[in-house]
Amino acid sequence: MAELWINTIFRCILSVVLCTAQDIHQLTVTAGDNVTLFCKSTTDYPTWTGPELRNGYVQQYNNHGQSSFPNPNVLEQKRLRLGWASDKSSLIIHDVILSDQGLYQCSTVAKVNISVRVPPRSPMISNTEISAEDTLIIRKSESQVTSLVCISSGGYPQPLVQWYRGTTGTQPLTSTSAVSTEDNSYNVTQTYTFSPQRQDDGVLYVCQSSFQTAPRHITTTSVKLFLYLKPNPPTAVQTLLVSAGHQVTIRCTTAGSRPAASIIWSYRNTEHTGEQTSTLDDITKTYTVASLLKLQVSAEDNGQNVQCKVTHDLLITPAQLTASISLNVAYPPIVSVSATNTTVKEPNAILSCIAKGNPDGSYSYGKWIQRWPGYNVPVLERPGSETLELTALTYEHSGFYTCTASNGIKIFGTNTEFVEGAAVQLLVKSYPIIVRLDAKIASKLNKNKTVEVEYFSNIAGSDVKLYKIVNGEMKAVTLFSVTKKLVEIEVPVFSHLIKTDGTGADFTVQIKSEEDYGFYYVVVSNIIGSSNKSFEIIPTKPPVSPSDFTIDYVQHNKARLSWRRGYNGGLIQTFVIQLGTDEKWSDVEVFDRNTEDKDRISTILTDLFDSTTYFVRLYAYNEEGNSPLSETLNFTTSPIKVKTTVETNNTAMIIIGTVLGLIIVALVVFLIYMIVQRRRELIRNKDVSRNTSSRRYVNVDGSKTLQTKGVKLKNASHDVQTSESQYTELDKDLKEAESAYDAISTM
Structure with a gap:
């Protein structure tokens, strides 16, 4: 090793190479770039070594002073990417790859440590799709927890991955990272979790991957958030005010849903499906949904709540949105009458007309109507007003009252505005009202006489007492007996006579002496008060002569007679018509039941001879005797007209016809003469006594035809009703008896 350093130093000295001891220079290089490793050398092509090792030794790329890189221990792909800079000292590595990183040294003095940075692939966002506008979108639901997931893979060293809302120039969103390595690269998964709201719809979310030291290697992927949106709260309105009997339309509208919401209706605990339409907004891409509900309504529907229910998949709590509306139905007033029962002692009675309709508050009033119970015809009408005041109260004011009112709304299907309400019954408690008591009552001496009185009392409990007028004073009479019963009576109510239930009281008065005749008072009372009426008991006597006798x-063969009754003397009277020619009379009797009826009586005499003069007169009788005769009237029947027409064109036939006609006329005249003579002979032989057996009887209430020696009598119609009674039986007895008095005496 010392030898190597010695050799190196020696080579430097010999080659006049200026080598300066240096620290290791750190150099970060992006994969794919070309990098130049600088070296200052006094000679060209100094020796370069790299990070490659073989048997523990670094590999020398070239021999000193040589520009080639012949070392076979260096991979060929590496040797091909090596080159020299223009200064012939610095080493160039082309297309740097990750395996190129490491320590490089120039002539064992200049040291450069290369770090290779590999940019990750563009970030990928999970669960996205391409929209119609060729943009990346992701579908999520409003208010539901969701995650945006971005994956940055293949980078080295570990890149920084962040989420931004809108643009990267804003504060990054708080997100979480998950890192994994593979083949000397990093995979970073960055997740942003949130509950998107309506305002997040259509917002661009950006995933950015970067190296903090190399801004040029920042990569981003953007996605637009497309939310499934809940509908907005609905509104419900009634489109128009309608009248009862018509159809009302209610509209419910909800906007802002994606996809479109659904609407159902609820009314009176029943669900209804309306007419639903959905409209897509071109800008917001949300739906406005409207539903129309149509109902046939009546007055009872006014004020009732109709509920609109909006449903949607995103609605969880609450599961539906609702809107309610109170129906506004116009209807004619419901009219009633308020009244309080009172008595005739009170100064007045006030009735109120109560109207309740829609619209309410402004009413017009038609009229007040009073009806008597069981009597359909109004007995009283007053102009309409909210109140009716009745003064000077009597029993007549009792009854059923109705009023009419209008609020301008017509009764469905009609042009009627004024509504008559339900009737209310008003009872004006009154003292009894005597409706029937004969003014004169005839009685025989030493007999008991039954007096009948009928009265009306509109409250329960009544009493009947009898008083006699003695020297101008009223003295109580002890009644022999009193019997009460329910009867049908006619009560005067204003200008009407009304049949209703009343009380009939029969009491017996003893006529023991002449002093018992005279004037009496019947007093009928109840808890409210009393009323009285006088009558006179008189001795029985023959009837008064009939009056106003007319033809x-x-x-030619009949005539009609009529007359008015006279007082019957307190007993049933019978009328006798006397008919005669040449002062010879025959009798026809007519029974009279209506003892005090003032109407005319009429009857028809039939089977009379034509061209004959008759005399008629009239009287009445009862068991006490006969009335005076009426005036005597006469009449002449008309002749029978004979009309003969002969038509011929032949003179001979005319003559023959004339002759035959004369013969026939002569025969007819002869027959008439014989009949008249025979008739006169019969009339002259007739007994005119009133007690003769030639009398015949007819009841004025019947329609029988009665014939007396060739004369028939028919009763004309009048106001008396026909019925079977004691008078009918009397009629039968009289027909079978020898005389009228015999018949009466046997009863």
Whole structure:
């Protein structure tokens, strides 16, 4: 070894080489570059040795003073890459490779330690794809923990790998590294973990690999973050105000989703599917989703909540986004009446018309209507107002009240705006009202007389008392018996007569002496008060003569008569029509049931002879006797008209026809003469006594045709109703009896 140093020094001296002892120079070289190892030598082509070893010795590339590199112990690929600089002292290594690193020495004095730096391949980002715009993208989901993974491989020494958001000029993101080596190279995996939010969508993320000492070897790979985005909170609106009975449309909208969200509806615990559309925004590349729900609505739907539910794969907590809207449905008012029962003692009663609709608050009022229970026709109408005040209260104000109101919304399917509400019943508690009591009641002496009174009381519990007027004072009468029963009565309600349930009271009055005749008062009372009405008990007597006796019309074989009743004397009366010619009379009797009816009675006499003069008069009778006769009227029946028409063009036929006609006329005249003579003979032989068996009877309420010796009588229609009663039985008895009085006496 000493010999080697001696030889070297000697060579330097001999070759006049200026060699200066130097420290080892550190030189970093990038693989693939050319590097020059400088050496100052006084001679050309000094000896260079490299890091290659053989048997523990360094290898000399050339012999001193020689420009070639003949050493076979150096790999040929290395020898081919060696060369000399222009100063013929410095060594050039072309296309440096990693195995070139190590200690190089020029003539054992100049030392250069080469470190070879191998740039890694461009960073690779995992799970990326090429977009339509030919850019690198990575798909992730909003708010879900995700990792961006970048791999830098093949570098030497270990490169620095970092993530940046947007550009590399910003602060690097906090990430983690994983390093592995292979074939003298480093593989670095750099991971950035985060939960991307909506604002991260479309942001460029950059992975950078670099050597801190060599900025020119920085390499980057960028990727754009493409997020699957959750939908934004939805909004729900009702498009238009609709009326009950129509269809309402509700719109629910949500924006910002990727991919498109879905919308369902919930109403009254039932899910509905609307008409859904999705629109892609060209700028944000997100979807706006809209859904229309259409519902047929009624007044009951007003104010009800409809819920819009948005679902999406990225929605976890909560699993869906919701929006609610309260339906606004216009509908006519629901109308009702508020009333409080009262009594006739109060000064007034106030009823309120309550309307509740949509819109609410501004109402027009139509009219108030009062109806009596069971009577469909209005008994009272008043102009519309929010309140109705009733004054001077009577039982007539009781009943069902309705009012009408409008808020401008028509009833569906009609042009009606004013709505009549449900009726409310108002009870005006009143004292009883006497509706029927005969003003005169006839009774026989030493008999018991039953008096009938009918009255109306709209509250339960009533009492009936009887008073007699004695010397101008009312004295209580002890009633022999009182019987009450439910009857149908007619009650006056304003301008109406209404059939309703009432009370009938029958009480018996004893007529023991003349002093028991006279005026009485019936007093009917309840807890509210009482009412009274007077009547007179009079002795029974014959009826009053009929009045206003007239002949209404006359034809060739019939005539119509009519008259008005007179007072019946307190008993059932019968009318007798006397018909005669030449003052010879025959009787026709007509029963009268309606003892105090003021309507006219009419009847028709039939089977009369034509061209005949008749006399008629009228009287009435009851079991107490006969009335005076009415005035006597007369009428003449019209003749029968005979019309003969002979048409011929032949004179002989006219003559023959005339002769035959004269013969026929003569025969007819002769027959008429014989009939008239026979008729007159029959009339002259008739007994005109009122008790004769020639009388025939007809009930004025019937429609029977009655014939008396060739004369028929028909009853015309009038206001009396026909029914089977005691009078019908009386009619039958009279027909079978020898006389009217015999028939009555047998009853």
